[in-house]
Amino acid sequence: MKAVVYQGPFNVTVEEVEDPRIEEPLDAIIRITTSNICGSDLHPYEGRAELEAGMVIGHENMGIVEEVGPAVNRIKVGDRVSVPFNIACGTCRNCNEGFTSACLRANPTGTPGAGYGYPNMGGYWGGQAELLRVPWADFNLLKLPEGKEHESDFTLLSDIFPTGYHGSELAGVSPGHSVVVFGAGPVGQMAAYSSLIRGASQVFVVDKEPDRLALAERLGAKAINFASEDPTEVVMEATGGLGADCGIEAVGYQAHDATGQEHPEMVLDKLIEAVRATGHIGVVGVYMPEDPGAATELAKHGRVAFDYGTAFTKGISIAGGQCPVKKYNRYLRDLIIAGRAEPSLIVSHEVGLDEAPDAYEKFDKRVDGYTKVLLHP
Amino acid sequence: MKAVVYQGPFNVTVEEVEDPRIEEPLDAIIRITTSNICGSDLHPYEGRAELEAGMVIGHENMGIVEEVGPAVNRIKVGDRVSVPFNIACGTCRNCNEGFTSACLRANPTGTPGAGYGYPNMGGYWGGQAELLRVPWADFNLLKLPEGKEHESDFTLLSDIFPTGYHGSELAGVSPGHSVVVFGAGPVGQMAAYSSLIRGASQVFVVDKEPDRLALAERLGAKAINFASEDPTEVVMEATGGLGADCGIEAVGYQAHDATGQEHPEMVLDKLIEAVRATGHIGVVGVYMPEDPGAATELAKHGRVAFDYGTAFTKGISIAGGQCPVKKYNRYLRDLIIAGRAEPSLIVSHEVGLDEAPDAYEKFDKRVDGYTKVLLHP
Amino acid sequence: MKAVVYQGPFNVTVEEVEDPRIEEPLDAIIRITTSNICGSDLHPYEGRAELEAGMVIGHENMGIVEEVGPAVNRIKVGDRVSVPFNIACGTCRNCNEGFTSACLRANPTGTPGAGYGYPNMGGYWGGQAELLRVPWADFNLLKLPEGKEHESDFTLLSDIFPTGYHGSELAGVSPGHSVVVFGAGPVGQMAAYSSLIRGASQVFVVDKEPDRLALAERLGAKAINFASEDPTEVVMEATGGLGADCGIEAVGYQAHDATGQEHPEMVLDKLIEAVRATGHIGVVGVYMPEDPGAATELAKHGRVAFDYGTAFTKGISIAGGQCPVKKYNRYLRDLIIAGRAEPSLIVSHEVGLDEAPDAYEKFDKRVDGYTKVLLHP
Amino acid sequence: MKAVVYQGPFNVTVEEVEDPRIEEPLDAIIRITTSNICGSDLHPYEGRAELEAGMVIGHENMGIVEEVGPAVNRIKVGDRVSVPFNIACGTCRNCNEGFTSACLRANPTGTPGAGYGYPNMGGYWGGQAELLRVPWADFNLLKLPEGKEHESDFTLLSDIFPTGYHGSELAGVSPGHSVVVFGAGPVGQMAAYSSLIRGASQVFVVDKEPDRLALAERLGAKAINFASEDPTEVVMEATGGLGADCGIEAVGYQAHDATGQEHPEMVLDKLIEAVRATGHIGVVGVYMPEDPGAATELAKHGRVAFDYGTAFTKGISIAGGQCPVKKYNRYLRDLIIAGRAEPSLIVSHEVGLDEAPDAYEKFDKRVDGYTKVLLHP
CATH class of the missing domain: 3.40.50.720 (NAD(P)-binding Rossmann-like Domain)
Incomplete structure (x- = not known):
């Protein structure tokens, strides 16, 4: 698949990489429809946070479920879903209490909290790509109404x-x-x-x-x-x-x-x-x-x-602290569906995946009104 | 009356000073039965907080109501009461919301929050003395059971x-x-x-x-x-x-x-x-x-x-931040009455008012087991 | 003064009655600018709740402070104020905890909770009149911006x-x-x-x-x-x-x-x-x-x-249960001032005090669109 | 295995029934060490709640994990665990918000809430038996310290x-x-x-x-x-x-x-x-x-x-409403471990599984001090 790969400070490229696949029975694979560039993507981009070269980045993801593992029983292939940037197991004490931002099991380093696209957040590949592997899919994924409506509103439910x-x-x-x-x-x-x-x-x-x-x-x-x-x-x-x-x-x-x-x-x-x-x-x-x-x-x-x-x-x-996205995303989704919230007002640009390197550069320099960029693979 | 007066760093004395009197219709005068020395009394004692010479100190007070102003209608002469160290008007927004520690009206300097014995907390005289003037008495005072029982427990309700x-x-x-x-x-x-x-x-x-x-x-x-x-x-x-x-x-x-x-x-x-x-x-x-x-x-x-x-x-x-005493003192009092709390376990010494200078010195030096001292005027 | 007086089921009249006066040091007298008819005024009107003949009714009041008692120190003559329908002492346990709807001292019958215009709520006269006596004025009254703006919004702050x-x-x-x-x-x-x-x-x-x-x-x-x-x-x-x-x-x-x-x-x-x-x-x-x-x-x-x-x-x-108005009225006032709430959208009629009997009859029969009536003395 | 089987009003027997087995990848099989008789077991026993003949009963269960399904990744064979009486999927909206008592997916009838031993709670077999199948084991089971200590305290964590x-x-x-x-x-x-x-x-x-x-x-x-x-x-x-x-x-x-x-x-x-x-x-x-x-x-x-x-x-x-056990059981367990809670004070009898029919009868008649009975298979 095609994906945005971190190469080093001020250098991201779009590459062909291996497709992700179901690794655990509770995994799902999502075909990304929209992945946003986040302000915190600029921390490694500017060399102010560690990121290893070769990593697929992107933690603001949504898309369509392409495949599910054998133990997934709530989410179904074809579901349109928002992917919280937190990766959470759903069964540890912190997850039980709603702190998916401090999951005790998803990050193999032992530090509470995991996410996509950061080596110190568990090393999970990000979603600025065509496909994304989502662990504990039944727990993590938020279902969205079918279709294409509100895409640029719903995509903001994964993080900001x-x-x-x-x-x-x-x-x-x-x-x-x-x-x-x-x-x-x-x-x-x-x-x-x-x-x-x-x-x-x-x-x-x-x-x-x-x-x-x-x-x-x-x-x-x-x-x-x-x-x-x-x-x-x-x-x-x-x-x-x-x-x-x-x-x-x-x-x-x-x-x-x-x-x-x-x-x-x-x-x-x-x-x-x-x-x-x-x-x-x-x-x-x-x-x-x-x-x-x-x-x-x-x-x-x-x-x-x-x-x-x-x-x-x-x-x-x-x-x-970091946001436990699941605590809020359901309600914010319902406000969008009801027409009572329209967060896409802040989106400045929507571009194809290939334009990611250019978008990163402009967003980092804050030129041409680059405020919030959505990538559509 | 006799009172403990701040003279300067490492120097408090017991002096004859003028009796406090009813100044406002909502005032009460309390005859102090117990007034404690607080760790924060050591801040000025050690010269680490400003206090003007001549001030009567002491913000951990309890006693018997001696006199009430003409508009006092809940508290009665003879009531045994605990005096929260916060002085609060009872009618400003912060008092309405339970933040008596940030009363907007009791401190003439305009800073939220007032108390006894500090120039920057409104300049109200403290209670290491025989008598104490309590403003907005109906709002501030907590009634205690008549008699002398639990005196060294109840006296800890004013602050610590x-x-x-x-x-x-x-x-x-x-x-x-x-x-x-x-x-x-x-x-x-x-x-x-x-x-x-x-x-x-x-x-x-x-x-x-x-x-x-x-x-x-x-x-x-x-x-x-x-x-x-x-x-x-x-x-x-x-x-x-x-x-x-x-x-x-x-x-x-x-x-x-x-x-x-x-x-x-x-x-x-x-x-x-x-x-x-x-x-x-x-x-x-x-x-x-x-x-x-x-x-x-x-x-x-x-x-x-x-x-x-x-x-x-x-x-x-x-x-x-500082404790809004009224938020808790009623419930802690009820635990003491029910025999389910006995905070006096931490009291180390009980002495007469005249011994205050000695007690301050020992408490400051942490000698002879001086941990928590109660003064009985 | 002129006032709306309850005479019995389906019978209210406008009468000349004695002016209220300062009875306690914490009282204030309010010159009513607006007093609303409430749905619960219809309970006695229809004979479904007890009310004694001769009582001045009306518990949804606002106006200008005309006089204050000698112990009032927050509210000033000339202040424009909203009067919560709850009468509360401000110093009992329930008032301390924000339950002004269950004040333990304002109702002489001993039942928690007092209000204007009901014999079983303390017997305080109501405000469908030119003047109203407000007990514990510093605690009960909410200040409003000077002038006449938002009158029909602010008047809804007293109750509904x-x-x-x-x-x-x-x-x-x-x-x-x-x-x-x-x-x-x-x-x-x-x-x-x-x-x-x-x-x-x-x-x-x-x-x-x-x-x-x-x-x-x-x-x-x-x-x-x-x-x-x-x-x-x-x-x-x-x-x-x-x-x-x-x-x-x-x-x-x-x-x-x-x-x-x-x-x-x-x-x-x-x-x-x-x-x-x-x-x-x-x-x-x-x-x-x-x-x-x-x-x-x-x-x-x-x-x-x-x-x-x-x-x-x-x-x-x-x-x-009944609303403790003070818990909310400050914030709802601020929403009105900021233009983010306009509750007057539900006001159907604004009439003079003399038209009260007619307004009661029409409101009770729900004719001519009588939904919410404001009386202006 | 041996199990307590409901036969009809005032009639429970101990029978040999088929062993439960892993049916779903997230199931676990527990070897029961203690299962309690609950007051609500008396509702069907007295014929005041529907229960079908042949059902294995018992919803207050604890034991040792005997086997886990292929997708179970938190709980391990050999873990000593408490089994909440609620069966919950861990991924629906109610589970996400802590209301495991109203799980939207565990009860096939569509009614929120599932449990062991009731046909209208999903038809899951109960645990007054040697073995118990626990669905969504990673989410539902609470780990206990190894060994046998506090067994009669911990067993009360499943329900009462x-x-x-x-x-x-x-x-x-x-x-x-x-x-x-x-x-x-x-x-x-x-x-x-x-x-x-x-x-x-x-x-x-x-x-x-x-x-x-x-x-x-x-x-x-x-x-x-x-x-x-x-x-x-x-x-x-x-x-x-x-x-x-x-x-x-x-x-x-x-x-x-x-x-x-x-x-x-x-x-x-x-x-x-x-x-x-x-x-x-x-x-x-x-x-x-x-x-x-x-x-x-x-x-x-x-x-x-x-x-x-x-x-x-x-x-x-x-x-x-019914208790969402997971909201509290972790903290109550910790109080037991710390020696600050000893709920077993209320246990009146501990008997073998074979004695269940006799224990039901005596508990129902409230004779011989039968207050709370633990069954040990």
């Missing part, structure tokens, strides 16, 4: 729509709340959009890219350009001086200021400033335990010297 | 029993959970004890003082002496290699290692190591936004360079 | 918007859920509307009045006319045969079938049929412990012989 | 310990709460015991059998003999006139008064009386949609004419 929603869940967004989201990339947009779905009264999105901020406004949020405004001041003004009820971190360890310099603690600091005493911060921007490419010695070891003294004094809680 | 319990709440302790508590001071002991009340299956307490660890064992916990054992190893061994479900930080910004050196990030780091992926950390040890006496430049500004990269990767949440 | 929202809360409505609401009166409409605000994917409203069903559709719900369709069939069809996640009862003990006969158990039975196994039912339609006018001997004593055997077998929970 | 705990969960039992449990059978005892584990301050158990009440006292509860005392009076006296925070129904549809007459609504009525306004009732006593042997026409159709009018007025919620 649930991930943005997870941010709003971790931040405790409830009807009437005010919310401030840092980062207007795809996940930040989905976090803002999810907050509105959950009934927030006002949602602020902070970034410095005018096109991203304009998109946030189209989704119903209020844009704050931190290059020209102080987010805390805007939020305080809009909340009677108290601060936002909820804050969402959708930037991660590579946060940089208006001049382009990296400050891993910057976004947490600003959130602690802008969120009210007793408020909650949800973190879905990625932080890493080790980051050899980081700017400071502390950051190289995952240490983020943010203002925890103020967080404690204000009684602010900070919850974060 | 609820504060320890708050740690277990923030950490999400539920029946069957494993819990690791760092710090075997009075709050840590109460956090461990509360975790057992909540049905934890095993509770570990980490410290390096053998007498404190012995006390933790008497309360039902398992002691870990970090001077001789690695807490993470012990916890991993006892939890099948997964880590504790819940971690409680009961040390704060002055954490020091076995050699006595301060490392504000040390306890959070160890908790992130010892707590399982998807676990929760509750922080009731105090962190400060500004700490001029701190060892490092970061710490002076409340910055705690802990391993947030790993916390994120493990999906661990961190919730902290 | 929060009451409908409470139904959605008791039923556990979360994003993506399917919801079925029985009853398209004002509370049912607000329950459906609140469910949509909370992110429900599909909301069904069941009634037999075409105009009410048309209004539900305008609010975004799907109408089911039970005179011509079986609600269970429609809901099952729309939910893949599983049933709705959540059910809301907004009818109460006077439920009648398409022929007009009363069946107090009918709505609960239909909900238990239409809601999925493991689902939740929230009850905000009123049931009474005693109902002398009821059709059956059981119903006269508040007994509702519904199919609990099936509810248990399906694992369905049933939660109900 | 979690079921009693479920009652306390549905009733919202939290530290400091007062709880009243109706019914001192094994489930009621476990509900009381669980409430104490969860930190209740006082737990009342209501029954009329002195030996059962004495057992409840041994477990730490306060006994109320309703033949000689009014439960409501006792509870009100102990709760300052407010009522219990939480009520648990552990009797079910066959409730009878002190004279032995059946009143299906009696226990719910008494709970609504004894529980405080805003309180919660958890129902784990079984109610049936159809009960041909019931005393009244209403009861024959599952209708329970209890005082819902008062429940609504007091704002009491009522949640009930």
Whole structure:
């Protein structure tokens, strides 16, 4: 089959590779109809996260079931399905409790949590390809309505729509709340959009890219350009001086200021400033335990010297981590089917698999409006 | 009246001061029967937190209602009451939602949260004295059974029993959970004890003082002496290699290692190591936004360079802050009355008000077994 | 002042009565700008609930603070405020925990819960009048933005918007859920509307009045006319045969079938049929412990012989009761201010206080489209 | 193998039947070490629930894994395991959300929920036998420590310990709460015991059998003999006139008064009386949609004419249903291992499989202290 293969920093190619096949009785093989490029695909692309050459990448996948193993009894050949980026066994303690993002058995390294397209997440091949092997298929796959409708909405169910929603869940967004989201990339947009779905009264999105901020406004949020405004001041003004009820971190360890310099603690600091005493911060921007490419010695070891003294004094809680997609994807699917959510508003480009190398390059450089790219094999 | 007055670092005296009086229609005056010395009283005592000379100190108070203002209609003269260390108006948004620790109106500086005996918490006089003025008395005071029974249990309801319990709440302790508590001071002991009340299956307490660890064992916990054992190893061994479900930080910004050196990030780091992926950390040890006496430049500004990269990767949440005493004190009181909780197990000394200066000195030096001191005016 | 006075079944008049005055230090006097007629005002109007002749009625009130007692320190003369229909002391255990609907001190009869305009709710005069006395004003009153904007939205904050929202809360409505609401009166409409605000994917409203069903559709719900369709069939069809996640009862003990006969158990039975196994039912339609006018001997004593055997077998929970308005009104107000909620869509008529007798008669007979009437003194 | 076979009302025999075998790739065969007789086994025994002659009965099972199907990858031959009475697929929506009691796929009739030993629960053979087939073994089985320790504690993890705990969960039992449990059978005892584990301050158990009440006292509860005392009076006296925070129904549809007459609504009525306004009732006593042997026409159709009018007025919620064992069994197991729970206190008899007919008879007649019987094949 054809697949996008990681060759090294700033180098992905489309290659003929061996077809995946049923290896375990609970496996399924999916014929991919759409696989998205994710912001976190840029971490290895930019050489900021390890990835071995030769790996098929891509963890945002959907398609049609092509084949199932002999023990699969819920999913059927021909089903249209969304594939959560988490690979989960369905029977360990964490899976039992809904934490498919921390499955204790799917990752042979023993670290909780597995996924597609990363050596340290279990070494499972990714789905930017024609076919994908899905372990524990009955547990992992989400059925979608037959046909081709809503393809570019449903494809966001594998990662960023649930991930943005997870941010709003971790931040405790409830009807009437005010919310401030840092980062207007795809996940930040989905976090803002999810907050509105959950009934927030006002949602602020902070970034410095005018096109991203304009998109946030189209989704119903209020844009704050931190290059020209102080987010805390805007939020305080809009909340009677108290601060936002909820804050969402959708930037991660590579946060940089208006001049382009990296400050891993910057976004947490600003959130602690802008969120009210007793408020909650949800973190879905990625932080890493080790980051050899980081700017400071502390950051190289995952240490983020943010203002925890103020967080404690204000009684602010900070919850974060990878999204357990299965916890949310069913409900977000139903909102799409009912016409009450249309996350594809953030999709900027849809291209064939062969154009992946070009799309990676443009997305990485943030040129030509490359915000969210869907690949159709 | 006689009262304990702060004169400056390492210097408190017992003085004759003016009696407090009803200032507002909702005030009450309490005749103090017991007022405890708190570990956080040592912050100003050691010169690590600001306190102005001449202030009457003491925020862990109980007694008998001596007089009530004309608008008080629930509390009556003669009622035996516990006085939460939080002063709360009862009608602002935060009070409405149970966050009496972040009352928006009781602190004239505008900072959320007020209390007794601190200039930056509203400047209200403390209760290490014969009398205490309590604002919004109907809202703040908890009625106790008449008489003198359980005095040394009930007196812990004003702060450390609820504060320890708050740690277990923030950490999400539920029946069957494993819990690791760092710090075997009075709050840590109460956090461990509360975790057992909540049905934890095993509770570990980490410290390096053998007498404190012995006390933790008497309360039902398992002691870990970090001077001789690695807490993470012990916890991993006892939890099948997964880590504790819940971690409680009961040390704060002055954490020091076995050699006595301060490392504000040390306890959070160890908790992130010892707590399982998807676990929760509750922080009731105090962190400060500004700490001029701190060892490092970061710490002076409340910055705690802990391993947030790993916390994120493990999906661990961190919730902290001062305890909203009213949320818990009623239930803890009922456990004491029913004979199902006996927090006074941790009381080491009960002395008269005149002995306060001596008690402060010994408690600060941790000599003669001074762990928790009750003053009886 | 002028006020609407209950004289007996089917007889209310507008009379000159004595002005209310500050009786307790925490009282406030409100100059009413809007007071609504509530469906539950019809219970005494129709002689189905006791009310003594001479009582000023009306529990859905808003206005401007005219005078405050000497101990009031949050609310100020001139403030525009919404008055929750619950009267609550703010300092008892139930108030502390947010259950202002079950205040233990405001009702001198000792029964938990007090309100305006009912002898058995404390005997407090109602607000269909020029002035209203509000006890514990600092605790009970919700501040609104100055001016006259959103008057017909804000006036619904005193009862039916929060009451409908409470139904959605008791039923556990979360994003993506399917919801079925029985009853398209004002509370049912607000329950459906609140469910949509909370992110429900599909909301069904069941009634037999075409105009009410048309209004539900305008609010975004799907109408089911039970005179011509079986609600269970429609809901099952729309939910893949599983049933709705959540059910809301907004009818109460006077439920009648398409022929007009009363069946107090009918709505609960239909909900238990239409809601999925493991689902939740929230009850905000009123049931009474005693109902002398009821059709059956059981119903006269508040007994509702519904199919609990099936509810248990399906694992369905049933939660109900009067709404604690303060729990929600702040957030619903903020949604109105932000333009994200417009509950006044259900207001049918706005008239002067003098027209109250006529409005009561028409509302009771459900003629001329009388659905929700606002009185402006 | 040898097995207990249902022959008809009041008639069970021990027979040689065919060994179960692996039928599906995810099956396991368990060699039963202990299988308990459950109070609900008496429903068919007394002819009050349908059961077909020839069925092997028994749904409270534990043992050693004898054989696994080819797709089983977590559980291994030789593992000592507890078998939850719920049979659940692990991949449907209800299983995903933790409601293994309402699995949508395990019961071929289409009704949510499956189990061992009932034709209407899927027709799976029970475990009062030497061997048991367990479907979806990786998902359903709970691993226990090797060896023979705690056998009579662990065997209660398959049903009644979690079921009693479920009652306390549905009733919202939290530290400091007062709880009243109706019914001192094994489930009621476990509900009381669980409430104490969860930190209740006082737990009342209501029954009329002195030996059962004495057992409840041994477990730490306060006994109320309703033949000689009014439960409501006792509870009100102990709760300052407010009522219990939480009520648990552990009797079910066959409730009878002190004279032995059946009143299906009696226990719910008494709970609504004894529980405080805003309180919660958890129902784990079984109610049936159809009960041909019931005393009244209403009861024959599952209708329970209890005082819902008062429940609504007091704002009491009522949640009930079969226990999803997997939600709790892991944590209860850990409490047993840690020595913090010893549910076997309620076991009255342990006998061989051959003695099952005799044990059924005595348990049904409640003679010779037969309270909870364990069968050891």
